[in-house]
Amino acid sequence: MSGHDHREDGVSRRKVLECMTWAGTGVLWTITGGVPRSLGIIDSAQAATAPGMTFLQISDSHVGFDKPANPNALGTLEEAINKINAMPVKPSFMIHTGDITHLSKAAEFDNAERIISQSKLDVHYVPGEHDFLDEEVKFYRERYGRGTKGQGWYSFDAGGVHFIGLVNVVDLKAGGLGNLGAEQLAWLEDDLRGKSKSTPIVLFAHIPLWTVYPEWGWGTEDGGRALEYVKGFGSVTVLNGHIHQVMQKVEGNVTFHTARSTAFPQPAPGAAPSPGPMKVEDAKLRAMLGVASVNFKQNEQRLAIIDTPLQG
Amino acid sequence: MKTLNRRDFGVDFGLTLAAAILLPATTARADDNMEVHIDNFVFQPAELKIKVGTTVTWTNRDDIPHTVVSAGKFRSKTLDTDDKFSFTFTNAGDYKYFCSLHPHMTGMIKVE
Numbered sequence: 332m333s334g335h336d337h338r339e340d341g342v343s344r345r346k347v348l349e350c351m352t353w354a355g356t357g358v359l360w361t362i363t364g365g366v367p368r369s370l371g372i373i374d375s376a377q378a379a380t381a382p383g384m385t386f387l388q389i390s391d392s393h394v395g396f397d398k399p400a401n402p403n404a405l406g407t408l409e410e411a412i413n414k415i416n417a418m419p420v421k422p423s424f425m426i427h428t429g430d431i432t433h434l435s436k437a438a439e440f441d442n443a444e445r446i447i448s449q450s451k452l453d454v455h456y457v458p459g460e461h462d463f464l465d466e467e468v469k470f471y472r473e474r475y476g477r478g479t480k481g482q483g484w485y486s487f488d489a490g491g492v493h494f495i496g497l498v499n500v501v502d503l504k505a506g507g508l509g510n511l512g513a514e515q516l517a518w519l520e521d522d523l524r525g526k527s528k529s530t531p532i533v534l535f536a537h538i539p540l541w542t543v544y545p546e547w548g549w550g551t552e553d554g555g556r557a558l559e560y561v562k563g564f565g566s567v568t569v570l571n572g573h574i575h576q577v578m579q580k581v582e583g584n585v586t587f588h589t590a591r592s593t594a595f596p597q598p599a600p601g602a603a604p605s606p607g608p609m610k611v612e613d614a615k616l617r618a619m620l621g622v623a624s625v626n627f628k629q630n631e632q633r634l635a636i637i638d639t640p641l642q643g
Numbered sequence: 644m645k646t647l648n649r650r651d652f653g654v655d656f657g658l659t660l661a662a663a664i665l666l667p668a669t670t671a672r673a674d675d676n677m678e679v680h681i682d683n684f685v686f687q688p689a690e691l692k693i694k695v696g697t698t699v700t701w702t703n704r705d706d707i708p709h710t711v712v713s714a715g716k717f718r719s720k721t722l723d724t725d726d727k728f729s730f731t732f733t734n735a736g737d738y739k740y741f742c743s744l745h746p747h748m749t750g751m752i753k754v755e
Contacts, residue, residue, distance in 0.1 A: 398706040398724070399706075400706065433708075434708060434721065434723060435721075460744045460745075461708070461744075464708065464721040464744075466720070503743055503744075503746040504746055505712075505714070505739065505740075505741035505746055505749055506741065506746060506747065506749050507746045507747075508746070508747070545747070546747065547684070547747065548745050548746060548747040604683040605683035605684040605685070605705070606684060607683065607684060607705055607706055607707050608706045608707065
């Protein structure tokens with residue numbers, strides 16, 4: 332990664348330790364006057380001066396994953412949380428865009444909770460497909476489903492922004508993509524009814540709501556319907572995970588953004604035979620994991636997103 | 644993986660020989676076990692033609708869990724790396740199936 336000048340005399344022990352501490356953070360988002368926007372890589376100076384409300388996004392912790400791409404996914408989640416705890420400005424809360432666990436085992440949920448709770452932040456979750464794998468599909472719901480509708484969707488308001496957590500990992504159809512379904516879409520339409528068009532909207536869900544790469548299932552079949560409902564709003568930000576890499580696009584008033592995983596990277600669309608975990612050199616792993624931070628400032632037009640690798 | 648020892652080989656060989664004598668060469672044995680592998684988010688082979696009574700075993704060789712689901716017909720548990728799922732086809736027909744976690748993964752078993 333940039334900023335790391337590996338000179339002839341090699342990497343000093345201190346440098347290596349610095350790198351280690353950067354392994355696997357989140358995305359810092361700033362919402363300024365309604366439009367979330369990426370601030371780029373978080374550094375302390377930016378974070379310290381970011382005005383307004385700030386919240387964090389972390390994603391795809393895959394607690395329980397122990398394959399070569401990252402034998403210790405719990406460890407890199409902990410590094411991410413440590414990174415968050417070290418931020419100069421404490422975020423208001425955190426969202427987790429799913430795949431908390433790898434196999435939906437009770438112990439995996441417990442371990443994730445034990446580490447994430449060290450941030451001492453309120454965390455708003457949406458499930459990934461890896462969180463609904465237990466036979467009765469109850470572990471996620473017992474922990475995070477309280478007060479939610481349907482399969483776990485909900486909305487809340489914070490700092491003048493309306494947040495909507497959607498579930499697009501249930502009842503997937505053969506040959507298709509992520510799925511919201513008629514019941515959830517009807518709820519969404521109703522949830523937005525009567526809202527002032529100047530209310531900034533943040534939609535978050537596990538699988539990208541926009542079509543990133545259908546060949547690998549990276550998109551949501553009826554995501555376009557959800558986006559229709561928010562079309563008239565002045566500022567819409569869509570935050571997703573699932574693809575384990577940062578991808579961003581802006582379309583009119585809508586900003587789309589995907590966060591890094593805290594566990595393992597996945598290849599760029601079409602860059603490998605499959606979207607499976609990408610094994611990179613150990614020294615490079617932490618530059619490909621991370622968190623995101625978002626800052627919202629009243630009366631400005633953009634919401635700022637900062638993607639922070641665990642090491643970069 | 645199943646390791647073949649000399650004795651297994653002898654038995655298999657004997658059965659194969661008997662089948663070859665008793666049945667036309669193109670007819671599959673009804674008790675055949677067939678394999679489908681999951682590699683790189685793909686069912687291989689994507690389409691399998693089998694006889695009624697055949698058991699098909701799917702093996703997940705990816706680092707990511709998958710499922711094998713044919714709506715209303717069969718549904719595996721979540722298969723972690725190297726986990727297997729078997730289903731015996733007792734009725735003729737076309738069985739489309741997919742991975743309910745990664746629905747772009749599809750396959751077909753044609754039973755005659």
